[in-house]
Amino acid sequence: MPGHNRDELTAELKITPSPRAEQPPQAQVEAVMRAAGEAGPAAHEAGPDSVVLSGGREEVLDAARRVTEAALDAGAKTVEVRVEAQEESGRFGEAGGRRGSP
Amino acid sequence: MTRAQTTPTPTRVGPGPTTFSPGGIGESVRRPDGVPKVTGEFEFSSDMRLDGMLWGATLRSPHPSARIWSMDLSRAEAMPGVRAVLTHEDVPGRKVYGMETPDQPVLAWDRVRYQGEPVALVAADHPETAKRALGSIRVDYEVLDVVSSAEEALAEGAPELHPSGNLLRHVRIRHGDAEAAEARAEVVVRGEYEIGMQDQAFLGPESGLAVPDGRGGVDLYVATQWLHVDQDQLAESLGLPHDMVRLTLSGVGGAFGGREDLSMQVHACMLALHTERPVKIVYDREESFYGHVHRHPCKMRYEHGATRSGELVYVRASLVLDGGAYASSSTAVVANAARFACGPYRVPNAVLDAYVAYTNNPPCGAMRGFGAVQTCFGYESQMDKLAEKLGMDPIELRLRNAMKEGTRLPTGQKIEGPAPVAELLEKLREMPLPEGPGGGTRDLRELPGGVSNTTHGEGVVRGVGYAVGFKNVGFSEGFDDYSTARVRLSVTDDGPLVEVHTAAAEVGQGLVTVEAQIARTELGVEKVSVLPADTRVGSSGSSSASRQTYMTGGAVKLACEAIRRRLFETVAERHGEDPEGLALENGSVVSDGRFVVALDEILGAEPIEETVVHRHVETFPLDEDGQGDADVTYAFSAHRAVVDVDVELGLVRVVELATAQDVGKALNPQAVEGQIEGGTAQGLGLALLEEIQVRDGRVLNASFTDYLLPTILDMPPVRTEILELADPGAPYGLRGVGEPPNISTPPAVVAALRDATGRELPRMPVRPEALVGIADGPPRRRPQPGSAGYGTLGSLEERRDQ
Amino acid sequence: MEFLRPPSLHEALEAKAAHPEAVPISGGTDLMVEINFDRGRPETVLDLSRVPELAEWERENGHVRVGAGVTYERIIAELGEALPGLAMASRTVGSPQIRNRGTVGGNLGTSSPAGDGLPPLYASEAEVELSSTGGTRRVPVSEFVTGPKRNALRPDELISAFRMPRATGPQQYAKVGTRNAMVIAVCSFGLALCPERGRVEACIGSAGPTPIRTPEAERFVEGVMEEGGLWETRGPIGDAALRRFGEMVQAAARPIDDVRGTAAYRVHAIGVLARRSLGWAWDEYRRGGE
CATH class of the missing domain: 3.30.465.10 (Uridine Diphospho-n-acetylenolpyruvylglucosamine Reductase; domain 3)
Known part of the structure; x- marks a missing residue:
């Protein structure tokens, strides 16, 4: 397989649309998806109201902030952000080791 | 939902340790699974059983692109014998997974992006009940437009499959100054080539057994290629820490790249954790076609410039790969396609662009050859075209441009160690050609069409073709590639014993045999036991990229060496010997052939155990111009194909395939020959038969009735010449063996077909239609000039007009 | 069940x-x-x-x-x-x-x-x-x-x-598949010579909704044989007649495009099979007279 690393970082953003915002809930989610798509790193749907950004640490963190702002601008009530370092199995059989630089 | 009343008693699941017939490296030690596989006694993962076990089944989308408005599970849930019906709402952790990028739903929620995408799961007492339950689930789909090719996906205004667009990766390589070089080119040839979607068609379909541990964790026994990358993704999607998701390799019935991505792993674990019962999932053949990734279809445009004397001056290439609906390992495949796009030749100037795009076709990913198969068909077709235009012998042209030690690839990377491209071609040229054609034979089995009685010699024309190819061994582009081995030397009642424990997947290639050979050679101990591969030991990386003997064989070697060092220190201490002069032979420590001490005595009741990580040299990512030392090392092979074509019917019999391959060092010569013959057969299949036919996102031939694999009457004898030119950086000097034969076979076969028919044959597999000059299938849509993939090259017509 | x-x-x-x-x-x-x-x-x-x-x-x-x-x-x-x-x-x-x-x-x-x-x-x-x-x-x-x-x-x-x-003369069956064994017919052709009745009987397989008889092609060849007295002399049919037979068989085919082959290829291949099959059967008949 990979000639390529697994993405270093992922940020999953879960949107709770506000029923009181100007835009209807579905439009709020769509606005977030659009912003995610334009934010730079790879963006994929990760659930009915979720988007996952994946890639290098800096670009994902920057993008997560921009997408969060877009969500708030669209009227979303809550944005849950879960940033996860892609954990890799341990080299010696113990769980949860991080891939170090060689 | 009823729960299991009884706790199942796992009698035995998965494989036990394997012991071996004697023999060290360089010997054709017999594989332990050979006889059991032939006699039907081998336990494949699909054969596992446990008391109280349930059967899992997967509901899949019939549509390649659709919105899901609603799902009605009530009838399935009410069926007697059904224990669980699960959807995306039941995914405990992250709802998307992926080896490199998490983009693929464990179970779809509101949208499906390819035909066969998993939508819901059922666990039932009986597999038939599970099947009936799937049939009773009502899904309300709204069918959407289909993006049916990579060109379409990259065109302006195409529907986007994912928020960040359809372009998955563009690899751009700029080498030398192609524009300046164009002026020096006296002869230019251009060509467009295409390769269809090949399937790995492993004979053992996806299968595994998930066993809940009663404490919230799960053990999964599964046929896979890389236990730890499965474990990583399982942990994320199950929302569990790694140590609660343990994997053990069970009998694998072939892999070829198709088992790198998850298939039933998360599904079986979800069902097992939910029902608190062991759950087994086994795909049938049709489901298997939908259940794993395939080889990327690829469209290639090439332009080669050369001097009149046949020296390559520049190469321009534009490659467009169809990645299907999800990323899988596409981003790595496309980089391989780009890096090896010029072939094993000295090319001073190159402009290479490779694109991979999301479409609504089946997801594509790893398959034997991994991007290098596609481009080898492109550049070797070009080399033949160039030879023809120059009036040169095609072998002569290849020899003139053959890469050698010190040649720089278009990435700027310098080839270290032997690059025996010319030697391989010379070897082939020296081999005598088989007699023919037909030779007045009346045996139908030796004629095109075989037993179907289509010719008694009429229309049969002989053709001969050559090809040479190469690819990287091991993971590239800066990936931290390592393998772990734990080796233990102890004394038993029967004398010294070596136990080897790794997580490396034996997928049929013969790795466990080689591990035992290495341990036996390094430690001079007859009795070696290879423990089942599992996640209790560190990662070995994938059984792919022709890397496992190199990486895990290397790890076993290092671990043995570490044990030997410790042992010799003890011997030196206790017996006053110089540790430098010591060696291990037949269960004893010797010094210059003089017996020093028996292992039994020196070890006593204290076994020595070492766990070691083996890394290959560091590699680096490609920069914006595609420059960088991205690869560890390379493997080379060449093929000569001799074919008889019935030029009236377009039917083919391959008379002989001859090959020369550099393997560095043949640790097990018989296994090496097996790999070469197998890869050659798979290459023949790609050249002539094997294609998943997809129209508007739908698979038309998901069965072995219509996805045709070569039979024994299609596969000729293989004449093999094995070179052993040591790779200085590798354990024992070995090179990867598995992939190269699969790379150089297809273009050699097609070259022979061209030789016999005089036709261009720009597309593989070559169908009878093409061999007799009848349009192959319905007309294909022309790509739009200017759309991505064609930007750098422009349309051929445009360039011709310039 | x-x-x-x-x-x-x-x-x-x-x-x-x-x-x-x-x-x-x-x-x-x-x-x-x-x-x-x-x-x-x-x-x-x-x-x-x-x-x-x-x-x-x-x-x-x-x-x-x-x-x-x-x-x-x-x-x-x-x-x-x-x-x-x-x-x-x-x-x-x-x-x-x-x-x-x-x-x-x-x-x-x-x-x-x-x-x-x-x-x-x-x-x-x-x-x-x-x-x-x-x-x-x-x-x-x-x-x-x-x-x-x-x-x-x-x-x-x-x-x-x-x-x-029971057969009273040579018979042939030929089938085109993309693989040399274990393959479903892309198209096929069966032929029987009945010398005692001066009949040639033929049928196309897998190139229409049902197997298809080819009466016009059969009558044509029967005419060629009768005219030349070939049943008696066991003389050669001649390439032109074999070709014409192939073309007339082709004309009877009604194939479709599917995963196994295109309609155009099936028509083409049926013609080749018909021509060759008749040639083989006739050669056998001629040898039978030696």
Whole structure:
């Protein structure tokens, strides 16, 4: 397989649309998806109201902030952000080791 | 939902340790699974059983692109014998997974992006009940437009499959100054080539057994290629820490790249954790076609410039790969396609662009050859075209441009160690050609069409073709590639014993045999036991990229060496010997052939155990111009194909395939020959038969009735010449063996077909239609000039007009 | 799923009368594929593999009556001389395992235009014997097969046998598949020479909704032979006539595009097969006179 690393970082953003915002809930989610798509790193749907950004640490963190702002601008009530370092199995059989630089 | 009343008693699941017939490296030690596989006694993962076990089944989308408005599970849930019906709402952790990028739903929620995408799961007492339950689930789909090719996906205004667009990766390589070089080119040839979607068609379909541990964790026994990358993704999607998701390799019935991505792993674990019962999932053949990734279809445009004397001056290439609906390992495949796009030749100037795009076709990913198969068909077709235009012998042209030690690839990377491209071609040229054609034979089995009685010699024309190819061994582009081995030397009642424990997947290639050979050679101990591969030991990386003997064989070697060092220190201490002069032979420590001490005595009741990580040299990512030392090392092979074509019917019999391959060092010569013959057969299949036919996102031939694999009457004898030119950086000097034969076979076969028919044959597999000059299938849509993939090259017509 | 396994033809017919919905199975080489793919789930399966009457064949004044349960392997081994065209077709069916189980009765029951057993039956104008508790009727095979996977079998009937004339001259069967063994026909062609009647009989397989007879091409060649007195002299037919025969056979084909091949290729290949088959059969006839 990979000639390529697994993405270093992922940020999953879960949107709770506000029923009181100007835009209807579905439009709020769509606005977030659009912003995610334009934010730079790879963006994929990760659930009915979720988007996952994946890639290098800096670009994902920057993008997560921009997408969060877009969500708030669209009227979303809550944005849950879960940033996860892609954990890799341990080299010696113990769980949860991080891939170090060689 | 009823729960299991009884706790199942796992009698035995998965494989036990394997012991071996004697023999060290360089010997054709017999594989332990050979006889059991032939006699039907081998336990494949699909054969596992446990008391109280349930059967899992997967509901899949019939549509390649659709919105899901609603799902009605009530009838399935009410069926007697059904224990669980699960959807995306039941995914405990992250709802998307992926080896490199998490983009693929464990179970779809509101949208499906390819035909066969998993939508819901059922666990039932009986597999038939599970099947009936799937049939009773009502899904309300709204069918959407289909993006049916990579060109379409990259065109302006195409529907986007994912928020960040359809372009998955563009690899751009700029080498030398192609524009300046164009002026020096006296002869230019251009060509467009295409390769269809090949399937790995492993004979053992996806299968595994998930066993809940009663404490919230799960053990999964599964046929896979890389236990730890499965474990990583399982942990994320199950929302569990790694140590609660343990994997053990069970009998694998072939892999070829198709088992790198998850298939039933998360599904079986979800069902097992939910029902608190062991759950087994086994795909049938049709489901298997939908259940794993395939080889990327690829469209290639090439332009080669050369001097009149046949020296390559520049190469321009534009490659467009169809990645299907999800990323899988596409981003790595496309980089391989780009890096090896010029072939094993000295090319001073190159402009290479490779694109991979999301479409609504089946997801594509790893398959034997991994991007290098596609481009080898492109550049070797070009080399033949160039030879023809120059009036040169095609072998002569290849020899003139053959890469050698010190040649720089278009990435700027310098080839270290032997690059025996010319030697391989010379070897082939020296081999005598088989007699023919037909030779007045009346045996139908030796004629095109075989037993179907289509010719008694009429229309049969002989053709001969050559090809040479190469690819990287091991993971590239800066990936931290390592393998772990734990080796233990102890004394038993029967004398010294070596136990080897790794997580490396034996997928049929013969790795466990080689591990035992290495341990036996390094430690001079007859009795070696290879423990089942599992996640209790560190990662070995994938059984792919022709890397496992190199990486895990290397790890076993290092671990043995570490044990030997410790042992010799003890011997030196206790017996006053110089540790430098010591060696291990037949269960004893010797010094210059003089017996020093028996292992039994020196070890006593204290076994020595070492766990070691083996890394290959560091590699680096490609920069914006595609420059960088991205690869560890390379493997080379060449093929000569001799074919008889019935030029009236377009039917083919391959008379002989001859090959020369550099393997560095043949640790097990018989296994090496097996790999070469197998890869050659798979290459023949790609050249002539094997294609998943997809129209508007739908698979038309998901069965072995219509996805045709070569039979024994299609596969000729293989004449093999094995070179052993040591790779200085590798354990024992070995090179990867598995992939190269699969790379150089297809273009050699097609070259022979061209030789016999005089036709261009720009597309593989070559169908009878093409061999007799009848349009192959319905007309294909022309790509739009200017759309991505064609930007750098422009349309051929445009360039011709310039 | 109910599974019926009658030990005799009589009981099989009674079972079919009582369970008209029952799907007969003999070798299972078609039916089991359908079931495994989940394309059909018969409520009742009627296993005919234990019915001794169906596994017999016999000579009947110039004809051979072959029970519907006689396997391809037995046709190859036992009927190569009496029914050479059918034996040749049988050799092209599947793998040894399939030929050990599969039957011409199954080919008839499935009525697929790609069934290898059908063109020889069509060419020799075989009759299909259909039995029920009410009696037996014989139907010409070309009337029995009514369309792709459709036939004239009534719900209470079983295919008990087929009956065709013993060969009186050379016969051929040729089939194009993209693989050299174990392949479903892309197209095929069966041919029989009947010197005593001055007849050439031919049939195209897998290039139309049913196997297709080629009367115009047959009459053309018969004319060539009559005109040249070739049946008597055993002289050569000549390339022009062979080619013309191929073209006229092509003209009768009505193929479609599918995963196995394009219509255009099928038409092309049928012409080649027809020309070659006639050439081979005629060569054999000529050698027979030496």
